Amino acid sequence: MDVFLFFLFAAIAVICAVNVVVQTHPISSALSLVGVMGALAVLYLLLGGEFIAMAQVIVYAGAIMVLFIFVIMLLNAGEESKQSKSLVAQFLGIPGFFALLVVLAFGILRLFPNAPRVRFGEFTSAGAEELGRSLFTQYLLPFEVVTVLILIAIVGAIVLARKEMD
Amino acid sequence: MEFIIITLIKLGVVMAVFMTTLAYLQWVERKVIAHIQLRMGPSRVGPHGLLQPLADVLKLITKEGVVPPHVNKLYYLLAPFVAVTFALLAISVIPFGDEVEIAGYRTWLQLTDINVGVLFILAASSMGVYGIALAGWASNNKYSLLGGLRSSAQMISYELPFTLAVASPLLLVNTLSLREIVRAQEGFLFGFLPNWTIFQGPFPQIIAFVVFLIAVFAETNRIPFDLPEAETELVAGFHTEYSSMKFAAFFMAEYANMVTAASLVTILFLGGWHPPLPREWGSDFIAPLIFLGGAAICFYHGLNPARRLDRYTLPVAGLVFAGIGGVFAFPAWKDALLPVFWFCAKTGLILFLFIWVRGTLPRFRFDQLMGFAWKFLFPVAMANLLLTSLLVALT
Numbered sequence: 076m077d078v079f080l081f082f083l084f085a086a087i088a089v090i091c092a093v094n095v096v097v098q099t100h101p102i103s104s105a106l107s108l109v110g111v112m113g114a115l116a117v118l119y120l121l122l123g124g125e126f127i128a129m130a131q132v133i134v135y136a137g138a139i140m141v142l143f144i145f146v147i148m149l150l151n152a153g154e155e156s157k158q159s160k161s162l163v164a165q166f167l168g169i170p171g172f173f174a175l176l177v178v179l180a181f182g183i184l185r186l187f188p189n190a191p192r193v194r195f196g197e198f199t200s201a202g203a204e205e206l207g208r209s210l211f212t213q214y215l216l217p218f219e220v221v222t223v224l225i226l227i228a229i230v231g232a233i234v235l236a237r238k239e240m241d
Numbered sequence: 242m243e244f245i246i247i248t249l250i251k252l253g254v255v256m257a258v259f260m261t262t263l264a265y266l267q268w269v270e271r272k273v274i275a276h277i278q279l280r281m282g283p284s285r286v287g288p289h290g291l292l293q294p295l296a297d298v299l300k301l302i303t304k305e306g307v308v309p310p311h312v313n314k315l316y317y318l319l320a321p322f323v324a325v326t327f328a329l330l331a332i333s334v335i336p337f338g339d340e341v342e343i344a345g346y347r348t349w350l351q352l353t354d355i356n357v358g359v360l361f362i363l364a365a366s367s368m369g370v371y372g373i374a375l376a377g378w379a380s381n382n383k384y385s386l387l388g389g390l391r392s393s394a395q396m397i398s399y400e401l402p403f404t405l406a407v408a409s410p411l412l413l414v415n416t417l418s419l420r421e422i423v424r425a426q427e428g429f430l431f432g433f434l435p436n437w438t439i440f441q442g443p444f445p446q447i448i449a450f451v452v453f454l455i456a457v458f459a460e461t462n463r464i465p466f467d468l469p470e471a472e473t474e475l476v477a478g479f480h481t482e483y484s485s486m487k488f489a490a491f492f493m494a495e496y497a498n499m500v501t502a503a504s505l506v507t508i509l510f511l512g513g514w515h516p517p518l519p520r521e522w523g524s525d526f527i528a529p530l531i532f533l534g535g536a537a538i539c540f541y542h543g544l545n546p547a548r549r550l551d552r553y554t555l556p557v558a559g560l561v562f563a564g565i566g567g568v569f570a571f572p573a574w575k576d577a578l579l580p581v582f583w584f585c586a587k588t589g590l591i592l593f594l595f596i597w598v599r600g601t602l603p604r605f606r607f608d609q610l611m612g613f614a615w616k617f618l619f620p621v622a623m624a625n626l627l628l629t630s631l632l633v634a635l636t
Binding site for chain 1: 316355356357360361363364367368370371374375377378386389390393394396397400417
């Protein structure tokens, strides 16, 4: 059952991800991306990370993608016209992509030869409490660095928006 | 097997009650608004218009579903479906009462308890905005588009104070499961004050309660924040182009969101199914007294010869009330029903507040709405969260 669900939602995620690129209309692409987020959340659930799954839906699908769609609607972006592709992209694109996949898989296998296999539902140490504890003890420095980074981004956004107004 | 059967029964009961509530909530709303405005309200279909929801449903089902030629068909049809699905989804984690024993089976009066219940409701409500945004965009109509845009902007803005206001009572109860949240509010402070999070130490969550209520009004697109469907400016906003059951789906989604939000207020701040008075003070008798009092009022007016129209209806209503009041006389049933009564009473009061506000307050202007969210609600909720966490850390 777990395996079946995994392949089902993994397939949905991949199909939606391909759809993001294939669709010419921005709204369709954005909604496909929502589909990817949703399928990813289900994969997290299968692993046993309920908190992360819900956070994924709330933050990515519920907030960021709503903002995307809001901007697309606000600008009333129409369909994109397909541009003629360069010859290199046409012939080498898909084989190159698979070659990259193979290289990545090989690299990961070489780097972590004895990594423990993932088992469904066994990843139980991802509750809100454990997550918070490790964020504020073990990973405190990266966490704080990220917050500062986000703060800089916010300040930068405001500065840029100000300049436009003058 | 046993588990599956019990769950299916619970599912059926919850679905039936929930759907009836949604239909009749609209009747209640129309009646209350009417009486606030010194009108009669629905009174033609059935006694006191009680069959009006049934007539409305029949009308909406049998109406022709018009799909305008200029819409983006896929998203136009998808939008009401998305809206109603995510609105109905949230009810599955709401606990209505304590653990009960029916015919030898022990079960919780709740469909399912997941350990991230609060987040589940937040996720479902944040996904619900897609229904409205898509409807506005796919209708290919400037009023609909404006409605959809306003709705997304409003939802994104009010999600912040909403979430911050949810977070502060969670600090007191220290769990994300809705059932555990209610259980953490059991008991009484100083012997009389209920141990609900709006009273609980070290920092009573009254501010969070008010912020949450205001944000909920915005999240459910209710007056005074119903800008997405402001009929004086936008015809009907995002659902201008919708008819028949597709329109009904949006309507149902709005009312389902209201019920979920009211339940969430009850669970997070008002102690869920716990009574507001200690048992020694006779809180067990409040429920039967209310029903028997209602029965007495119905009989008094129904047997008054001057009210000829109510000759039959009010005595029948009185009998029903008396019957419900009589149920509480059985000790075995009382223990199961009292928590449900308190939960429904609190949720009902909050729902009444929704309707009351609709009958009282005018609509905001859009810039006022945004300014209010960002310049007032957000800082207040943030300060409340910081203060709460400081006091929780110190004690």
